[in-house]
Amino acid sequence: MRKIGKQEIEDIAVGAALLGTGGGGDPYIGKLMALQAIEEYGEITLLNVDEVPDDALIVPSAMMGAPTVLLEKVPSGEEMFSAFQNLESYLGKKIYATMPIEAGGLNSMIPLALAAKLGLPVVDVDGMGRAFPELQMVTFYLDGISATPMVLADEKGNNSVLSTINNLWTERIARAATIEMGGSVMTAIYPMTGKNLKDSGIRNILQLEEELGKAIRLAKEINADPVKEALKCAKGFELFRGKVTDINRKTESGFAKGIATFEGINEYKGETLEVRFQNEHLLAQTNQRLLCVTPDLIAVLDAETGLPITTEGIRYGARCVVVGIPCHPKWRTEKGIETVGPKYFGYDVDYIPVEELVKKGVTL
């Protein structure tokens, strides 16, 4: 158990945006929400997974929908509060702690802000070790834990308690409701026990986020390249350096979908990189080479500052480093690949771990 204050929030926000691989929400809004909550209610208690009793009720809190929409439809803060109250009353049990469902600029921060407000601890764990666009894309799904009862709540005051026969139906019905509720909503989802968490969660994610943010922040002081410092910390690989020459982005079926194109600089001169995304970056390839593919992480960093850039933050002309990071081993199982691999998203390539792609330089 330890306390999370303002400096930790700053670092976590950066690291979470990096592991958010372009999605998971805007880090600036997320950070402001968490800082404001600490200002108002004091520091947040962070628990290690092993500190949670086996029978405790743990409920992740998250934004669902297109992050592009959320930029213009800022949460009121009240919707998450009412979602938790609703779920407690539906389940007839007190919630012991909250946690992030994924890494991401916003979705790592919402549980922290909510925890401060409710006086609950946050558990240092998530269900992805990165961000993914659909709500069955969590290790809890791989381990047969139900996403429901889940609560969806919008900033107007509408809310819905959903119970479904499986998590694919949760995704379908919740997505339709989210779109109708304006494109982004707050959710309380995957209510589970401490035991579930110990079996199925990805541990110490907030700690990794904080270390990543710290590495990038402190690089300047030691005259180091912030990108290299981040890669050291995340055990990742530089895939490409380039300038954004095109960004094609649309909000479709409740997702921010598109392609970002980069023209190579330095040793990558002459090559063109395409990064495809659906809320998150999912596939990076040049005309010759496949560089990295989901479920491995693809992050776009500012070449100068090392700061991660979300899909909605990619701007024409920006100089970026595209990096690849191996995903959690749970995603590399058969069911993992089936759930979040390239074929699921409609990309006709096989999954090959990023460390092999980097070694072999696999050609297309």
Add this chain to the structure above:
Amino acid sequence: MRKIGKQEIEDIAVGAALLGTGGGGDPYIGKLMALQAIEEYGEITLLNVDEVPDDALIVPSAMMGAPTVLLEKVPSGEEMFSAFQNLESYLGKKIYATMPIEAGGLNSMIPLALAAKLGLPVVDVDGMGRAFPELQMVTFYLDGISATPMVLADEKGNNSVLSTINNLWTERIARAATIEMGGSVMTAIYPMTGKNLKDSGIRNILQLEEELGKAIRLAKEINADPVKEALKCAKGFELFRGKVTDINRKTESGFAKGIATFEGINEYKGETLEVRFQNEHLLAQTNQRLLCVTPDLIAVLDAETGLPITTEGIRYGARCVVVGIPCHPKWRTEKGIETVGPKYFGYDVDYIPVEELVKKGVTL
């Protein structure tokens, strides 16, 4: 208080389909569900509105969605049961009785079938005095009663408890969820008190349905025209007699929408009638005359048997009588017309009561 047995079900099914003005679900499936429930659980208790205590919790039960879909996606019966259980546990109060939300082949029967199964009484009242396609289109909405908390449940086992800031949001979010859940679902909606019911409900609707069904059934025995007998009972008007020459029907945004075209016979020879519908018949006009428009009731009856035909039952070549019936006075108020008048459905005509249209023969 009285008991409803099999003969009453047969008659109510016919009268309800007539007042259902083409919508409200298939009368055959509805009747089977109710007869089966009586077979299994015994006769149903029907209460007069005045017999309900002011503070009792009354919950209407209904199908929501496109009736065309329901024909191929028959309810399991369990979904309504689980919807009621869910709502009781959400509200923390026992449900005293159920009731129909609207008249219609299916939606008049569902509360009867459910009541038999749950051992609850049914109240002889509804919120429309006819059928309408959207869920805010009830007298309860005119009187400011909330549609939520409402439960949606599908035959697969998915369900959702929805709470919204107003009934237009209920319609939007529930409709989106309904479409995603397969196009038709069972709902427990507009939970209200006995007092609400006394102030706002349309009374003795099941009694009227039964009388209508009985009038049509007994016409043969007295060698009378069943259509004329029905019109006498419903205080309605014959508008047109014709043969179906075209039926244009599609399922769009969760509704069965379309136009049925009739070529006049007998004294209507030479005229062509178009009936426009969105689940229910909403507008009847020839090239020369406006015959009847929502919220007044437009029913299509078989010229021979007098039996009502639903929009999905209209067949090429069928000889029909199209009849008009004045709606309940609550629909003729300013808010009533705004909620269910022709303009709401996108028809550029003013509402004129059917009895005036019949007298004047208003030309277009």
